[in-house]
Amino acid sequence: MPQTQKPAILLLADGHVFHGKAFGATGTTTGEICFNTGMTGYQEVFTDPSYSGQVLIMNNVHTGNYGVNITDVESKSVKIRGLIGRNLEERYSRYQATDSLDAYLKENNIVSIEDVDTRALVAHIRTKGAMNCIISSEILDIDQLKAELAKVPDMDGLELASEVSTTEEYELGDPASPLKVAVLDFGVKRNILTCLTDRGAHIRVHPAKTPLARLKEFNPNGYFISNGPGDPSAMPYAVETLKAILAEEKPLFGICLGHQLLALANDIPTFKMHHGHRGLNHPVKNLQTGRSEITTQNHGFGVDPEAVRKHPNVEITHVNLNDESIEGIRIKNKPAFSVQYHPESTPGPFDSRYLFDDFIALMK
């Protein structure tokens, strides 16, 4: 906790007010409130592009105590819109750390609030569901905050992926590799790309709206459909590309948003969840092997379980052991599969990394 702190206010769309202290950048920020139950890995979480448009509560009581550095990132900048914590620590201790969380949030202009009763807040979101919120250390008048909050668009129906996708194509891995993967970037996490290149793939990463004709010019052995922020049903352009890719009959692997888009490309609808799944310890059962995995998750939308079960050509490969939501699917007559969770983890356990091996094996 820094020595001198201004007061700050968190207002929820349902009128609930939480008083706390300003941390990081001062000012005002808005977005959809969500919570992550992970005890560690906060820098990887803050830089995950799938969090764009969201204000994040860290459930852990202390965040910031091991500082930040330049390597523990999933993209070039912090992507959360704001941070809420019980204790956000300015002092840190770790030999690899290069700076404090406070300095990092200031540098990335992330308005944050601490000294909030996060247990009560998370319990409230779990009961009432996802909603928009506003944090401010400059506007302390509730009516004025309410007026600002009313201008914030709903996450439902929001297309955000094209805002965080790369604007230029780029290649990674060994250009001499015979294994080529065309990546569609909707906000891809860096470690997903590393999981592919570490397994020998040469990859080309493409902007979100790249048509199949351009993807094919790379002569790929397979296609990877990335994670990303926003509502998948607001991305008809991506669903069209996926349908065209599926007609190619080449291996396809999708993660999170990529999983939702694969469902939509098979006419399975997606829906807005009550408050989503975000954390590092979500149990998932692999129905093909019977084994359980502890997984990293970050999603606020899901694929319609009834529509998946009724689909003649889609097989459920993974289910969530907490709520039986659909965690993985496979297209029966095509070499295409996807998972709702994050096998690249970072942060999280490595239980599900085998999915990258499966994708490589499918291409070989």
Ligand SMILES: NC(=O)CC[C@H](N)C(=O)O
């Ligand atoms: N991590 C992701 O790809 C998130 C997908 C989607 N934006 C969701 O919230 O469900």
